Amino acid sequence: MTSENPATNRPRCRSLMGVRILSTGSYLPEKIVTNAVLQEQMPECDSEWLVKQTGIRERRHAAPDQATSDLCIESGRRCLEAGLIDPSSVDLLVLATVTPDMSFPATASIVQNALGLNCPAFDLSAGCSGFIYGLVMAASAVRAGTSDLALVIAGDCMSRVSNPKDRKTFPLLGDGSGAVLVAAGRPDQGLVSYCMGSDGSGGDLLYRKACGSRFPPTPELLEAGAHYLVMDGRGVFTWAVTILSDTINDVLTDAGLGPLDIDLYIPHQANRRIINAALDVLHVPRSRVITNLERYGNTSAASAAIALDETRRAGLIASGSRLILSGYGAGLSWGTALWKW
Ligand SMILES: CC(C)(COP(=O)(O)OP(=O)(O)OC[C@H]1O[C@@H](n2cnc3c(N)ncnc32)[C@H](O)[C@@H]1OP(=O)(O)O)[C@@H](O)C(=O)NCCC(=O)NCCS
Structure with missing residues (x-):
């Protein structure tokens, strides 16, 4: 079997059951x-x-003295407290971010130390798809038996990498972090279907040029603002609407379900018009779509994780609830998951 679905040219959907989200923060x-x-x-x-x-x-x-790790430490701590989990029982930390505190050490290691975890910890860079990528990696480790309790944290400080003088990008972005704990679950719980993908040919739609190994910072690059993110808003918009609706369609088809079989849709919070356009095509009632972008803007990797936590704490998720979680952004990258709670 190839890794591609010949009907869509996208990586095919897969399933990973027997895992559950134990708590969120x-x-x-x-x-x-x-x-x-x-x-x-x-x-x-x-x-x-x-x-x-x-x-x-x-x-x-x-705040001026807060970096991405500080936001992640707090969301991770809240997640552990919500699940009444002793930090010593966490055996894997996956941290999704595009705004690490530093190139290295990994922000995950800083968070691991601060939370008192004794486990492997690594950063994952997948833009605004970071939370979905992290969730799938954690679920895979639990299903493979290499982890009993995996902590996934997604966090970004987008205000630090966007140009405060650019009205086209700075106002759209915000800072925040969300977390989930993943453990073994009932056979009918977990990733009913998910798909992830990457299309590096679209990398120039959203990027941050300077401060990596290709363009180390120089006074000239900093003067030119090359350390700030650049986005082709229109290009990303058009792509995002299509990838969001297409990948939701992919997982629904793979699972043999229709849009109305899903209790709640929790997409990446980039722009309400992207979400509405993508979900209107599928005739998803707006009452089933969770948005918090009006309060937080686009928090990159963190956005779907924050929305999931708020939704759980509001009591809107019950055992057996079917959720669609989705992320899409820099890479280009995407990930959409049909999760049964
Ligand atoms: C960025 C986005 C909101 C722009 O909307 P748009 O309708 O495509 O608007 P455009 O970029 O074509 O800009 C239209 C005009 O509004 C202006 N504009 C942009 N931001 C503005 C602001 N904050 N206030 C006032 N005017 C603004 C532009 O400068 C432009 O004016 P001009 O033609 O004189 O240059 C939209 O394209 C989008 O949401 N894209 C996806 C962004 C995203 O979230 N990406 C993250 C990764 S998922």
Whole structure:
């Protein structure tokens, strides 16, 4: 069997049952930056335009002394507390981020130490798909028997890598972190179907050029702002609508289910228009779609994890609930999972 679904040219869907999400947690920095505040700092940024074109009303920014690890330590700690889990029983930490504290050591190692975990820990870079990638990696380890209790944390400080003078990107992004603990579950729990993919030919739609090994920082690069992310908003938008609806369709078809068999849709929170356009095609009632981007903007890897935690804490998820979780972004990369709770 090839790895590709010949009907779609995308990597085929797979299934991974017998795993469960034991608990969730999230953390958002305290500082709320409203559209009005942004407009004061950046007069060419139109608050009404933002609401109309994206749905975003405010976002959170990390305090000057907070880095990605600080956000992840807090969401991880809340996740452990919610599950009444002793840190010593966690045996794997997967941390998804594109804004690590430093190139190395891994942000995962900083978080492992702070949380008092005694386990392997590594960073995973998959843009806004990072949480879904991490969830699938953790579920795979649990199913393979190489982990009994895996902690997945997704966190980003996007305010640190976007240009505060660029009205086209800075207002869209925010800082935050979400976490889940994955353990063995009932045979009918887990990843009913999931798909993940990568298309590096679209890498120039969303990237951060400087400060890696190809373009180490120089005064000239910093002067030119090459350490800030660059995005072709229109290009990403068009791609995102298609990949979100197509991959949801892929997992539903693979599972033999229809859109109305899903209790809740928890997509990456980039833009309300992306979410609505993708889910309207599938005739998904808006009442089943979770959004929090109006409060947090796009928190990159963290967004679906934060939304999942808020949804669980609101009591909207019960044993047997079917959820669609999805992420899409830089890479280009994507991941969509049909999860049975
Ligand atoms: C970024 C995005 C909101 C822009 O919406 P759009 O309708 O495509 O708008 P455009 O980029 O074509 O810009 C239209 C105009 O609005 C302006 N504009 C952009 N941001 C603005 C703001 N905050 N305030 C006022 N005007 C703004 C642009 O400068 C442009 O004006 P111009 O033609 O004079 O240059 C949209 O493309 C999008 O959401 N893309 C995906 C972004 C994303 O979330 N990516 C993350 C990875 S998933």
